[in-house]
Amino acid sequence: xxxxxxxxxxxxxxxxxxxxxxxxxxxxxxxxxxxxxxxxxxxxxxxxxxxxxxxxxxxxxxxxxxxxxxxxxxxxxxxxxxxxxxxxxxxxxxxxxxxxxxxxxxxxxxxxxxxxxxxxxxxxxxxxxxxxxxxxxxxxxxxxxxxxxxxxxxxxxxxxxxxxxxxx
Numbered sequence: 001x002x003x004x005x006x007x008x009x010x011x012x013x014x015x016x017x018x019x020x021x022x023x024x025x026x027x028x029x030x031x032x033x034x035x036x037x038x039x040x041x042x043x044x045x046x047x048x049x050x051x052x053x054x055x056x057x058x059x060x061x062x063x064x065x066x067x068x069x070x071x072x073x074x075x076x077x078x079x080x081x082x083x084x085x086x087x088x089x090x091x092x093x094x095x096x097x098x099x100x101x102x103x104x105x106x107x108x109x110x111x112x113x114x115x116x117x118x119x120x121x122x123x124x125x126x127x128x129x130x131x132x133x134x135x136x137x138x139x140x141x142x143x144x145x146x147x148x149x150x151x152x153x154x155x156x157x158x159x160x161x162x163x164x165x166x167x168x
């Protein structure tokens with residue numbers, strides 16, 4: 001099912017962006033990077049779209065809970081292209097409260113001013129939003145309540161692609 005979702009998301013991106021010459025993909029570190037790499041691979045290998053620019057954005061120091069006592073481990077930002085006047089597609093695995101996307105929007109300002117920013121997520125937890133942020137592309141919508149957690153596992157790290165809903 002995850003494979004079907006990934007291909008559907010890739011097709012939706014193609015419908016809206018065609019050749020990707022003015023579009024860049026940015027995976028939000030750490031978990032959005034797996035989804036972003038996989039989408040780039042599908043677009044390149046199966047749909048023969050060339051020169052897709054892919055970057056990875058660390059939002060650790062832009063999070064609103066950065067100084068709340070919890071020690072956060074930073075990831076690496078790797079954006080080797082300009083976002084100025086480009087369409088940026090943020091990619092993350094789960095949209096929960098919207099705070100990570102808010103942090104990503106703030107972090108992106110360091111790299112220029114895009115003409116447009118879209119959001120692609122594998123899982124949209126629609127009942128838990130703290131900010132008015134909605135995805136442009138969603139793989140699945142999950143009605144999880146606050147004591148439930150959505151866990152996405154990737155073949156690259158866990159040996160299989162899966163999405164699990166776990167009660168805390």
